Amino acid sequence: MTDKTLKEAIQDQYKAVQLTDDQLNQLDQLQAKHQVNKQVSGKKSSINYYGLAAAITVTLLLGLMFGSQFTTFNSDSQDTIAQGESSDLFRRVAEEVTLNHRKLRPLEVTTNSFDEIRGYFTQLDFRPSSSNIFNPKDSTLIGGRYCSIEGITAAQIRYQNSAGEMTTLYETAYKPSVFKGFPNVDQGKQPIIQYTDGYKVSLWMEKGLIMAAVTAPE
Amino acid sequence: MFNEQQLNQLYKYAYSLSKNKDDAYDLVYNSLERYLQQEKPKNEAMAYIKRSIKNAFIDHLKSSRHRKEVYLEDSLTQDDNSNPSASFDNLIDINTNCLEETLINEQQVSAFTEQLNTEENELLYYWAVEGYTVQELSDETGKPKGTLLSKLHRIRKKAEQFTSRISQLNTGRIL
Numbered sequence: 001m002t003d004k005t006l007k008e009a010i011q012d013q014y015k016a017v018q019l020t021d022d023q024l025n026q027l028d029q030l031q032a033k034h035q036v037n038k039q040v041s042g043k044k045s046s047i048n049y050y051g052l053a054a055a056i057t058v059t060l061l062l063g064l065m066f067g068s069q070f071t072t073f074n075s076d077s078q079d080t081i082a083q084g085e086s087s088d089l090f091r092r093v094a095e096e097v098t099l100n101h102r103k104l105r106p107l108e109v110t111t112n113s114f115d116e117i118r119g120y121f122t123q124l125d126f127r128p129s130s131s132n133i134f135n136p137k138d139s140t141l142i143g144g145r146y147c148s149i150e151g152i153t154a155a156q157i158r159y160q161n162s163a164g165e166m167t168t169l170y171e172t173a174y175k176p177s178v179f180k181g182f183p184n185v186d187q188g189k190q191p192i193i194q195y196t197d198g199y200k201v202s203l204w205m206e207k208g209l210i211m212a213a214v215t216a217p218e
Numbered sequence: 219m220f221n222e223q224q225l226n227q228l229y230k231y232a233y234s235l236s237k238n239k240d241d242a243y244d245l246v247y248n249s250l251e252r253y254l255q256q257e258k259p260k261n262e263a264m265a266y267i268k269r270s271i272k273n274a275f276i277d278h279l280k281s282s283r284h285r286k287e288v289y290l291e292d293s294l295t296q297d298d299n300s301n302p303s304a305s306f307d308n309l310i311d312i313n314t315n316c317l318e319e320t321l322i323n324e325q326q327v328s329a330f331t332e333q334l335n336t337e338e339n340e341l342l343y344y345w346a347v348e349g350y351t352v353q354e355l356s357d358e359t360g361k362p363k364g365t366l367l368s369k370l371h372r373i374r375k376k377a378e379q380f381t382s383r384i385s386q387l388n389t390g391r392i393l
Contacts, residue, residue, distance in 0.1 A: 006320040006377055009327040010346035017233045019226055023243055027250060031219050034254035103222055197219065 021105065028099055086181030093149055093212060094194035094201040100147050100156060101168045101199065101214040107143035107158060117144050121155045126173040128155045129207045133185055136167040136215065149212070150178050165216040172210050179210045220250070224264065227348075231268055234343030235275045235336050245271045265358075275336070317345075317374045322381060330380050338373050341366065 004012070019027070109120040118128050123146065139159035147156040147170070154172035161167075174182075182205040183189035191204035202213045220228075225246065232242035232249075249270035253263060322330060331339055344350040344358065352370075356363045 002324055003321045004324045004327075005318065006322050006327075006342075006374075007318060007346045009322050009324050010331070010342055012324065013327050013331070014230050014233070014343070014347045017226075017230050017239065017242075019222075019229050019243070019246075023229075024222060024225060027220075027225050027247065030247065030251060031254065034251075099219070 024103070028103070032095060032099065089150075089179070089181065090192050090194055090203055091196075093203060094196045096149055097168070097170050097212045097214050098196040098199045098201060100170075101166065102197070104166065105145060108145040110143035112141045114141060117141070117155070117157055120144065121146070124153055124155060124173070126171070126209060128157065128171050129209060131169065131206055131211055133191070133204070133206065134169055134202075134211065134213050136161070136213075138162060139165075139167055148172075149210070152178065167216065168214045170212040170214075174205060174208055174210050179205070182210055220263070225250075228264070228267055228271065230347060231340075231343060232271045232275070234339050234347075235272060237332065237339065241275075241278075245274055249274060272340075279336075317370055320374050320377050322377055323384065326380075326384060330377060333380065334373065334376065338369065338376075341369055342373060345370070 109117065111117060111120075114128075114130050121128050121144070128144075136159045139161040142158050142160045144155055144157040147154050149170060149172045152172050152175060154170050157169045157171065159167045159169070182203060183192060184205040185191065186206060189204070191202040194201045194203065200215045202215075204211055228246045228250070229242055232245040233239060236242050236245060246267075249267045252270055253267050331342065334342070340359075341355065344355055350358065352363050352366055355361075355366050359366070
């Protein structure tokens, strides 16, 4: 038993006082929930404000157009709703993966071999695959851990460059009911780019998987 | 969004008051939720949540009638009040030298902090963990520097009495 200064002893005592991973997750979820609520309520008020103007415009249009023109308008409106749903999904996924990226939870497997990464993730209902479009500059693979996106188990694969900056690639199974609207790069589409808290997030579908990459702020 | 480091900082602060990890987590969760609902300015966020944690803890103490000590806003001892200006000069010396040099056995620090009241534990946390100066403590708690120095002095006395009691007990055992 050794004597320490009171200050050192108190500091040591508090080093052991750390939130558990579960507690951190709960607090992160609490923050994410409120952020989403805030954005939804902001959007609702914009909809109310512009709703009246939109209604007047539509009424005028209906007054001028008949028959087939109405059908065209209706189908355009359905597309707009579908696009709105997708952009909500992209934003949600971007926020979720950015949050995970920032937390830098300990890696469950440390390796610079993608084969070893594949070997580690045995609990997934898909096989992690290297992407043809994701190639973080001057970075090397350092490992991975399990995570989830929209409640679906995913692989989090981490890369680091010589400056210590991290880039994270997420892969999860494509569930049509969940990941509607993700651009399929195998069909020549471009990834969706979102910016969340200063991080660049790319979202796409490739090789039948949903992929997301978070890169450090530039 | 609060990051992991900030959340842990709030948790440690809550622990300094409650001395119980589960209670500390509940305090952080509830206070964070309250903050998120009220949309306070971000630059005051940490201070706001800490105040909220402290108020919730005091309310809890009051409602549970589980006060092994009362959280007194102004708990100067008679000695401290007798000649505030004279003791203030002495206390500056105590703050800068003596408390820094106070020694305690690392195995017994938990037992020692258990004996302190909530306010003393809060001060120890700010001083040792967050590295606050007396001026910063005064800004944070809204208490005069003299009052804080007096409280730090009392903590030092308690630490000395504690270590002396422990060494007497140990001597008694050996004999």
